Amino acid sequence: MTIMESQQTNKNNNTIILMVPFPAQGHLNQLLHLSRLMTTYNLPIHVITTTTHGRQATTRIPLSIPTIHFHHYPTPHFPSPQPDPNATIKFPTQLIPAFQSSMHLRQPFNELLSNLSRDAKRVVVIHDYLMGPVVQDVKLVDNVEAYMFSCCSAFASFCYMNEALAGKLKVDEELELLLKDVPSNDDCYTMDAWQFIASTDVSYKKFSSGTIYDASRVIEGKFIDLIQKEDDQKLWALGPFNPVEITQDSSHKRHKLFEWLDKQAPNSVLYVSFGTTTSISNEQIQELALGLEKSEQKFIWVLRDADKGDIFEGEVRKIELPKGFEERVGENGLVILDWAPQLEILGHPSTGGFMSHCGWNSSMEGMTMGVPIAAWPMHSDQPRNSMLITKVLNVGIYVRDWTQRKEMVSSKVIEDVVRRLMASNEGDEIRKRAAELGDRVRQSMANGGVTRLELDSFVAHVTR
Known part of the structure; x- marks a missing residue:
């Protein structure tokens, strides 16, 4: 026009x-x-x-x-x-x-x-x-x-x-x-x-x-x-x-991950994504993978490198997971290497937690959909968004707070945080508060x- x-x-x-x-x-x-x-x-x-x-x-x-x-x-x-x-x-x-x-x-x-x-x-x-x-x-x-x-x-x-x-x-x-x-x-x-x-x-x-x-x-x-x-x-x-509100647009093909997500129990899946501007070291990726595996919780992990200035130009980094990781995890988790429909994943009834860098887009999407957040800030305003989520609103917990930003987050810490959020009374209480906040936001x-x-x-x- x-x-x-x-x-x-x-x-x-x-x-x-x-x-x-x-x-x-x-x-x-x-x-x-x-x-x-x-x-x-x-x-x-x-x-x-x-x-x-x-x-x-x-x-x-x-x-x-x-x-x-x-x-x-x-x-x-x-x-x-x-x-x-x-x-x-x-x-x-x-x-x-x-x-x-x-x-x-x-x-x-x-x-x-x-x-x-x-x-x-x-x-x-x-x-x-x-x-x-x-x-x-x-x-x-x-x-x-x-x-x-x-x-x-x-x-x-x-x-x-x-x-x-x-x-x-x-x-x-x-x-x-x-x-x-x-x-x-x-x-x-x-x-x-x-x-x-x-x-x-x-x-x-x-x-x-x-x-x-x-x-x-x-x-x-x-x-x-x-x-x-x-x-x-x-x-x-x-x-x-x-x-x-998530509505299925018939003009767009549904992502293959939903075939797996549809089969999972309500609030049982942790969604892991660090946005478009975070590039994580190979060593930290290994620790994160092992932590998710040891937690024995269901997960979807969007494993992408940060955007380049022109996403259509040049090679994309090949990220390696621990040897045998996907075979050992089996039906317990999905690793997605391409762009994923984040809002639809967060809005799915099977999604019960969100491990996030706490960029403001992701933070708002998580809160809107009533999903509690495991906060892992990386840069910019993310440390302050993380504080809002964990200390002010009490709808999340820290994976790593900003004072520990120079430290490698071990697989043991990640395992413990995932279990706290997804399989504990504390996590259930946080999830309840997050769901109530999401309801109020949607009503607004x-x-x-x-x-x-x-x-x-x-x-x-x-x-x-």
Whole structure:
């Protein structure tokens, strides 16, 4: 559909949404899922990405919705090195050239914005906070409003805000005690990462009309309120962006793993996945495999290396499991070496636990589906998300907390954690709390629910 045709379908309010995601998969996911949510309000959505990352996004999250229009633009060729599984700091520095290349979208963005704004009453630009340099010219177009999207949890955002203000935020005694145990930023980012993040700081508040969070007041109401109190801009907590009900799309072939998962008892399977930006050493993979085997619990392990900047280019690391591992495990577990439908796995009644790096996408998906989490943070905001899950919400346990980040996690520790989560009274209690939280989150997305009302409020605001 052309831009002109999409504008004709929007005669009711003539408002157009333009999404500007950051090219890392976890960031792409969130704004694609928000795009899906926004289409339920009969709003045309336009998504601008690089050619490489547009292909990556639509390959992994098929969105065959006629009112979502993708605009893919080529950017200068960038190096796409292999991830380093032995790096001391786990931040995916191999992606930085791809991140830098995406900054070349500034001119295509301006041209697209000019075309969209010509006949629209209003163009609403929703941009990842790291895409500030790309969208900085929005202030030059009269009928455009820009909203920054913050991709991390409200808890992590509040912690960053508190640190920026040297701990001067006024909080109650309980929260003050909690903040003393917040994981440090040490080893969360490489120096290259910090330099890239600093390069994207374009004082977005000069052209921003507010901030959107993939956060739920059911989960993080206290921290959302605290941020709102300190921030002089409008704030909308519209999460979870991901679907809260799993429906089988007949147009897509069901993954073969579900044949096995369908046969398992309720809450009996541990799902193990560390996202798209974690590369684990061969030695740690051996320990994890042995820990899963010794635990004697059912599991699905998605064993993939971290993404390269261009996932379609070059070789993929061949990861070796302990000799005879899959034969010994037999029908007790599955090892998946390709992309897996995480949300559908978490939403399956047989899934009773999730061993995760606690990236915010995975954290929200786990909580939405009511699945308790074995937290193993690797980098970025993950240590703080892990604390939210284990210490604030009490819907998970640590595999390894951030103070032990330089240590190898032994097979014995992994075995014990898996048994605690999957086969103990403690695990049953955590699973019960997780299920209750998931129920409340899903109710918040129904008509009249707190998140649905906030989404209604945001749409009413931008279509006013």
